[in-house]
Amino acid sequence: MANSNVVLHVADVHKRFGGLHALADIDLQVEEGQTHAIIGPNGAGKSTLLNVIIGKLAPTSGQVVFDGAILTGRKPYQINQLGIARVFQTPEIFADLSVLHNVMIPAFAKRDGTFTLNMLRSLDSETGIRQEAEHMLEDVGMLNRKDMQAASLSRGDKRRMELAMCLIQHPRLLLLDEPTAGMSRHDTNTTIELLKKIKSRGMTKVIIEHDMHVVFSLADKISVLAQGRIIADGTPDEVRGNPKVQEAYLGGTH
Amino acid sequence: MPTTFMSRNDLLLFLGFTIVVLAMPIWLAPFGAGYPDLLQRFMIYGIFAVGFNILFGLTGYLSFGHAAFFGVGSYTAVWSFKLLTLDAIPAMVFAVIVSALFALVIGFLCLRRSGIYFSILTLAFAQMSYNLAYSVLTPITNGETGLQLTLNDPRVLDAAIGQTFVGQPVPTLFGQQLSGYAGFYFCAGFLILAFFFAQRITGSPFGMMLKSIKSNQTRMQFTGFNTRPYALSAFVISGMYAGLAGALLAVTDPLAGAERMQWTASGEVVLMTILGGVGTLVGPVIGAWIIKYFENILSALNDNILARFWSFLPDGMADFMVTVTSKFVGDGWHLTLGLLFVIIVIFLPGGIMEGVRRIAAAVRRSGTPAAKTQTQPAE
């Protein structure tokens, strides 16, 4: 709280699973408008950390504060309504619905809140939200696939659609869990371009990533996680030169 | 106006459905089903299935306890006939309100769990209601005998306006008796209304939310929706449909028994929905019609009719066929139902509607190559 620009503060978080100390003493500050990457070897606790932030897991101790609001103990949908959206490692989408509907649904959440009994309105009369969704799909280059069933999309397209689902809510904080995992080099580069494009909109992002190429082309700041602890923190250049980081990666689980 | 209120396709579907329903006495006559008694049941179970589909088809929550709401609707309607008036409208209103309240309580509790736990909870609640209806609640339900109308019922509203009845009391609508075709059109009106609302719900943003709960509940939550009130609304709405159907059954046949609440009755509505096509609008109605039609036909068959049917075979063979087929008709009709259930789930989980789609697709596909083969000889 020293810095007034800090929008997300993970304060002194611990998470234990039985005897396993998955997260220890995590203190992380993410500044407004920045892209903050969390890297680390497999099993370092990156996904656990993200799950704690998003409210999927409760920390054993400590808390997560977003823009003055304590996230710890809130339900996932409440956290989303505060302006936090998340892209999952394996795409979480509405596989049976069309691409367009997939993107429209989050827009309804943004406009109508957690629950509305709008059962007698016709979906066809929601032209505003439809147009918004179409714009969003155009942004991610998927407008021509809007009527396809989401399940039939390629893995890369599912990712991009999920990103569109998050972006349409204009979140203040976007959490990305390995957004390019399993993508081809080409898809990875398109995704990087896309993420750079949103960056110019001033959205704060937390990215968990394996691919150093992605990390160094996007991140303003990097935190390195190893064995549940943050072992280094700083700008990409600082982190690159840090001997501890090299040790963690080279002497790590690989 | 139709573009914002209802799309062209929806409007056509609705009009088509209305015409098909209203003309049922005509087009079902050649099938031996054009008599009011059966037609009323077509309407009633159609409503039940349409409502069940709003829960199961849209949200994916499989309830094994919807017969409880059906039963509650019946009991409430009969009590309204007994205590207030023989007019059907108040009975329907009360039945829908009471079943909605009942569904609200049970749904609130059951929806705290999902998946298989939800199914078991609903089953437990329904069995609990059934057991209670048979035992301690006998003053309300009249136990095994079932609740029925008697001449000395108070009927305070009827009494207040000095209306009296001679003979066995029957439900009425503004003084008109609701037997025969009048009863059918009364029920048909409600089915059309029920279908209309189901159509609106399916085509609304709310309906889309229900579908996305079925598709990916986790994503719904991380997208900012509280899924529970959505599922609960769907549960209550489908409970109201069940109550409405139960009340209509009481209107056409004012005798409410606890067996209407048994799990077999809940299983039947599940089967109707599956058979027709889960998640489709007309599927569940068609499923309900088919099951009620075959129940009517098959359960009426007996050995004599079978013997006549197989009489073209040599004697020994005919006897054998009579013995075999008799297991599947009459009282054995439930065996046919069970087999049908298994076969549908294994081979056609999308039900009849899925079958129709597949056939249509096959016809279209075979249509194109056929055109090609015709052109080939010309070369």
Add this chain to the structure above:
Amino acid sequence: MFEVIFLQFLNGLDKGAAYALIALGLTLVFGTLGVVNFAHGALFMLGAFCAVTVRMFLTMETVTIDPTKLSPWGSPLEVREPLVQAWLGDFGAVLVNYSVPFSILITIPIMLLVGIALERGIIKHFYKRPHAEQILVTFGLAIVAQEVIKSIFGPNPIPQPMPTDLRGAADIGAFLGMQANVITYPLWRLIYFVFSAVVIAGVFAFLQFTTFGMVVRAGMADRETVGLLGINIDRRFTVMFGLAAVVAGMAGVMYTPLLPPNYHLGMDFLVLSFVVVVVGGMGSLPGAVAAGFLLGILQSFASMTQVKAIVPGIDQIIIYLVAVVILLVRPRGLLGRRGVMES
């Protein structure tokens, strides 16, 4: 007062044992195959009807008419000759008398076959399909099974006599050093309890001490990994389904003297056994057994007249009530793991 409570406790044991046995099979199938088997109650019922069938065969008679003698009514005397006794003599008589326990020998292979056929024929194809469809197909199978039984054996319960030597009651009170003839307990119920305890112990020992059991337990925990080790898990799971069917069938056979079986016996017990599984914790074998006995005993207490006087109808709903409370307060059940079958 103590005697009354103790007696009710005992009265709950046999029903609890039946619940525990059915719930055990349900849990085995669920834990290994991940399948929610609504047809499991039907297997219990089929077992019971194996006993009925065996007895029908054992008591087959030839009827010959002896024209030289007259019956007291003046018609020619019908001489009934039980076939089994004619062939096997005294041993045949013993066999007829002990038809219920004897049926177990025949029930085991039959139920094993039924179970394996069911798994290979139908259930196998549903492993990857949604739980709703698993419920539906097994529900359909349950209807088919009960309707087939109904069309063969008719709708009425068919009483099965217990062996004459085992008809009495055991004076448990005296056995425990209390006053004689205060706490007496029908012998067959005691046998049922002991029998189920042996079966349950057998299943646990089987899973605990055999290689087969170890692989199955590992498969329950993590199917994919075990599959990667090159072990043919599927075949073992088929056997597990067969085993669950055998347990249910045996439970059904031994229960026939306590409750004459009819075609809907299976469904009656299934609904309750599901509740038992849920209370015990989905996927927990000890949970299923513990909850089975617990609910059986609770039901027995709820049917005491003193209790019913306070809460009328409680005996009808106690089990469901407990299930509802457990599911709402402790969703994973008494001994269940977290997050099993949540979606």
